[in-house]
Amino acid sequence: xxxxxxxxYAFAVVGTIAFSNTYIFSKAALNEVHLVQFGxxxxxxxxxxxxLWLLKTGHHRKIFQLTSRQIxxxxxxxxxxxxxxxxxxxxxxxxxxxxxxxxxxxLYPVFLMIMGIVLLKERFVWLESVGAIxxxxxxxxxxxxxxxxxxxxxxxxxxxxxxxxxxxxTASIVVKKNVKDLSPELVNTNRSFxxxxxxxxxxxxxHKPLEIPMSAxxxxxxxxxxxxxxxxxxxxxxxxxxxxxxxxxxxxLKGIFVLLGSFLYFNTFPLPHQVIGGVITVAGVLIxxxxxxxxxxxxx
Numbered sequence: 532x533x534x535x536x537x538x539x540y541a542f543a544v545v546g547t548i549a550f551s552n553t554y555i556f557s558k559a560a561l562n563e564v565h566l567v568q569f570g571x572x573x574x575x576x577x578x579x580x581x582x583l584w585l586l587k588t589g590h591h592r593k594i595f596q597l598t599s600r601q602i603x604x605x606x607x608x609x610x611x612x613x614x615x616x617x618x619x620x621x622x623x624x625x626x627x628x629x630x631x632x633x634x635x636x637x638l639y640p641v642f643l644m645i646m647g648i649v650l651l652k653e654r655f656v657w658l659e660s661v662g663a664i665x666x667x668x669x670x671x672x673x674x675x676x677x678x679x680x681x682x683x684x685x686x687x688x689x690x691x692x693x694x695x696x697x698x699x700x701t702a703s704i705v706v707k708k709n710v711k712d713l714s715p716e717l718v719n720t721n722r723s724f725x726x727x728x729x730x731x732x733x734x735x736x737x738h739k740p741l742e743i744p745m746s747a748x749x750x751x752x753x754x755x756x757x758x759x760x761x762x763x764x765x766x767x768x769x770x771x772x773x774x775x776x777x778x779x780x781x782x783x784l785k786g787i788f789v790l791l792g793s794f795l796y797f798n799t800f801p802l803p804h805q806v807i808g809g810v811i812t813v814a815g816v817l818i819x820x821x822x823x824x825x826x827x828x829x830x831x
Contacts, residue, residue: 539772543781546765549757551788554629555796556754561624563747568739569620570730572751577759578723581716584764590716601713604705608718609725611702616726618695625688628799633789634673634809635692637816640779641666642700644819650704658822666815672808673801715767723759779823783816 560569585591597605626632641663647653674689706718734741743751769778786809793799801809 535772539769539778540781542765542769542772543778546762546769547782547785548788549765550762550782551633551785551792553754553758553762554623554633554789555792556750556757557620558623558629558793559796560747560750560754561620563750564743565737565739566617566620566624567730567733567737568741568743569747569751570616570726571734571741572743572748573755574616574723574726574730574759576752576755578720578727580756580760581720581723584760585716585720588714588716590714593714593717597713605713605718605721608702608705608721611698611705612722612726613729615695615698615702617729618691618698622688622691622695625691626686628793628797628801628805630786630790630793630799630809631673631686631801631805632688632692633786634801634805634812635670635689636696637666637783637786637812638670638693639696639699640783640816640819642696643703646700646704647707651707656822659819662815662818662820662822664815665818666812669808669811669813669815672811673805675804675808715764715770719759719763719767722763726759777820780817780820783813783820786813 557569557573560573622632622636623629644655644659644663648655674685674692676684676686766778766782790801790806790809800806
């Protein structure tokens, strides 16, 4: 029998690999269908899987025990997730190589660290600041294309990834502050429920057909199982068995898995300066995560 810490690390590793596949299969599907069509199928499948798992684990009973504060927090999370998810998949659709999107997305832990310090009064060490500077600098290198005008300096879609990192870190702060006592199953089902509703409304607005190519449906199904269902649950479960900071160290390596997956699935590879910038962002996020581990261990 594996001990809990080994299981926790295993959950974090498999969850990170599963989440990396979100970039790959969503990109493949978005090459064939409209973003709104994609969202409807992606999140409907995720909602069904999460709801079934919620029922199987018995955590659906906790819905009737929610406090008014938790209900408000879940509603707020629904709104934030709509913006977070829309910007995430829009960036994947715009930027040709998913690995580039992932590298720029490493700004998320930087924003999360800053918000934690400002809003939650969390303490930090100087090494985290070094990691943040590296992550920001690396993201700048990845997104830089050297245009002659201000609008052409960065690659198309870089600003969308920036917005995504901002919305995602805000949602994480809401989770940290308001819904700590809620089960991962309930939070995950709530997320996919609101995203299905938003997708249905969006479909009515843009008047896109329900019919999509079978190849796109296959990619959506695989990606939805890996992403909004499996990866998030596994990462939440890792939090129960090992420290969040140590799980984050493993998650910081996400970009490497996305880089490998992009090469194998699409036969694409970032430009040399983007690889260098990506390595710098991964190093920055890794330093932030390791610094947090060192700081928390020092408090024990």
